[in-house]
Amino acid sequence: MSAVRSALLMLGRETARIVLHAPCVICAGELPWRERKASCCRSCWASLPVIRGGKCKSCAMPWSASSAEFRCIACLDDPLPVDWTDAWGHYRGSLERLLHAFKFERHDFLDAPLAGLLHDLLLARQDMDFDGVVAVPMHRSKLRKRGYNQAELLAAALARRIGVRCEPSLLTRRIERQPQSSLPRAQRASNVRGAFAAQPGVADRSLLLVDDICTTGETLRACASVLRRAGAKRVCAIVVAKA
Ligand SMILES: [Zn+2]
Ligand SMILES: [Zn+2]
Secondary structure, three states: OHHHHHHHHHHHHHHHHHHHEEEEEOOOOOOHHHHHOOOOHHHHHHHEEEEOOOEEEOOOOOEEOOOOOOOHHHHHHHHOOOEEEEEEOOOOOHHHHHHHHHHHEEEEEEEHHHHHHHHHHHHHOOOOOOEEEEEOOOOOHHHHHHHHHHHHHHHHHHHHHHOOOEEHHHHHEEOOOOOOHHHOHHHHHHHOOOOOOEOOOOOOOEEEEEEEEEEEOHHHHHHHHHHHHHHHHEEEEEEEEEE
């Protein structure tokens, strides 16, 4: 890294991105000056793969069903312990690329625009009946390594938009196991079992659980179960992308 680049990074990543060449993370085209604080250009943002059809009420699996009460085959058998789960887009292509930058490339400034997508989902559902927003927590050791928990940034930005308190301390991660994405589906449930703990203050609350990505839903299931066992009267879950 050049001396100029490191000096600019010292001033802050946003400053560095404004001054240095900043390509769109999706199409690699150079961003106009005004958009240097963003990760992608306007046209890539506008063509992110939004889920247009129906979704499973329990796990947000995209499905060609029009009923808001539809549940997928897996959830008919074993639903998530939530009132509903919703997802904005498909976890693929440009949205996968963008979330990778948000999570691993320090594009933490994506929190507000991505929270805007989640806000749109809540407006479409006409459900704001929450008194707390909670993120899927990250273990302390991983937080030290990465510097931020992208789910918590997202939860805080969404909470600000809807005027509800963000309460990251209500849910903690006790054990850092293997990343869910590295495991076959069959092992994902046991990998997160016992990984989360609810802290005092959950009883009788209506909580919105936030994460960036949902794959099999086992992480959301583990978090929601812990919150329900601690007495939450309602838990709903919302994610940017569903695999
Ligand atoms: Zn682009
Ligand atoms: Zn389902």
